[in-house]
Amino acid sequence: MGRDQIKFIENNIAKDRLNVLVMHHHLIPVPDTGLEAAIAEDAGDVLKMLSKVNPELVLSGHRHRPWSWKLNDINFFFSGAISTIRLRGFFENSYNVIQIENGKISPQLKIVGGDFIDFNKLTRNQQ
Ligand SMILES: [Fe+2]
Numbered sequence: 001m002g003r004d005q006i007k008f009i010e011n012n013i014a015k016d017r018l019n020v021l022v023m024h025h026h027l028i029p030v031p032d033t034g035l036e037a038a039i040a041e042d043a044g045d046v047l048k049m050l051s052k053v054n055p056e057l058v059l060s061g062h063r064h065r066p067w068s069w070k071l072n073d074i075n076f077f078f079s080g081a082i083s084t085i086r087l088r089g090f091f092e093n094s095y096n097v098i099q100i101e102n103g104k105i106s107p108q109l110k111i112v113g114g115d116f117i118d119f120n121k122l123t124r125n126q127q
Helices: 003-012 043-053 119-124
Strands: 020-022 057-060 067-071 074-078 094-101 104-111 116-118
Touching: 003 043, 057 094, 067 119, 074 104, 104 119, 116 119
Parallel strands: 020 057, 057 074
Antiparallel strands: 067 074, 094 104, 104 116
């Protein structure tokens, strides 16, 4: 990410609004995806800054494996893949639907042409 972008994010988090950071690559390893070689190189520095400014959501992709982690009260959601056959760990094409209402965050995974799955079921009661 680099120092300049880390500082940019830190300076642009608004205290009076909901903050969502969207990035292609990820800051925390995603399970079932094999060797980790694509995580942001300075993930530790980014996570340290995020823990200071506390955005509500951090969204990322790249791994083609839907997942979520909560770290230092920050919700991290990782998307699956909507159309490719290169899937890992969860073998359906999918996308994330995250509803936010009155500060309450309700994340669901939507299988393309199929059901909604609660993220808590996806990550806590693995099939
Ligand atoms: Fe990618």
